[in-house]
Amino acid sequence: MRRRRSTWLAVLAALILVSWQAQAAQAAPGPDKSARHCVAGLQALPTGASVSTAKTTELTCFSSFAQAIAYATGDRVKLAPEATTVTEKQLVGAGAVSTRSAVAARPLVGIEYEDSSYGGDSLTLYGSSGTGCYSGTWYGFPSMASLGFDNRISSARTYSNCLGKHHDGTSYTGTFTYCDSSCSSLGSMGDKTSSIKFI
Numbered sequence: 001m002r003r004r005r006s007t008w009l010a011v012l013a014a015l016i017l018v019s020w021q022a023q024a025a026q027a028a029p030g031p032d033k034s035a036r037h038c039v040a041g042l043q044a045l046p047t048g049a050s051v052s053t054a055k056t057t058e059l060t061c062f063s064s065f066a067q068a069i070a071y072a073t074g075d076r077v078k079l080a081p082e083a084t085t086v087t088e089k090q091l092v093g094a095g096a097v098s099t100r101s102a103v104a105a106r107p108l109v110g111i112e113y114e115d116s117s118y119g120g121d122s123l124t125l126y127g128s129s130g131t132g133c134y135s136g137t138w139y140g141f142p143s144m145a146s147l148g149f150d151n152r153i154s155s156a157r158t159y160s161n162c163l164g165k166h167h168d169g170t171s172y173t174g175t176f177t178y179c180d181s182s183c184s185s186l187g188s189m190g191d192k193t194s195s196i197k198f199i
Helices: 002-027 065-072 088-093
Strands: 037-042 060-062 108-115 119-127 137-141 155-158 163-169 173-180 195-198
Touching: 037 065, 037 137, 060 065, 065 119, 108 195, 119 137, 155 163, 155 173
Parallel strands: 037 119
Antiparallel strands: 037 060, 108 119, 108 155, 137 195, 163 173, 163 195
């Protein structure tokens, strides 16, 4: 009788443990490759350097914009879970972007949005090296297709002294438009970006 009760208690404890682990896994924020908000980084390049020398970090995606920003800024910026945008003041205050007076490690260089007026899916881009577009350095993302954002960008924001040059061809070819600081629309280049150079 005692053995039966011990077996039953062990089974019950195992079921409770499995249930608790499943709930913890669901609650824990983490990368989700099918989600809407993605992050990628690129090494800074000196002026005149070949694009082929830069390496893009692995694309990491999340189910919320807040999770993507936290990841891209190394947890320096924490937004409310339902946030859909971040202010430059928040980024500067947390040291997540470079300014003339204070440089940041792993600086944000741009956030690209699927819809106009900064809506829809987002792609946050940062420098995995360098301190932004100061002192003749730049960042290049030669293929939006490799990041899942080919011909999907309709608005953008740039940071760390960078000017975003959006091209309709890969490897910075074809027609282009610039985004300086904040662009609620890319005009005729909406949904046509295939590569971006931050200069």
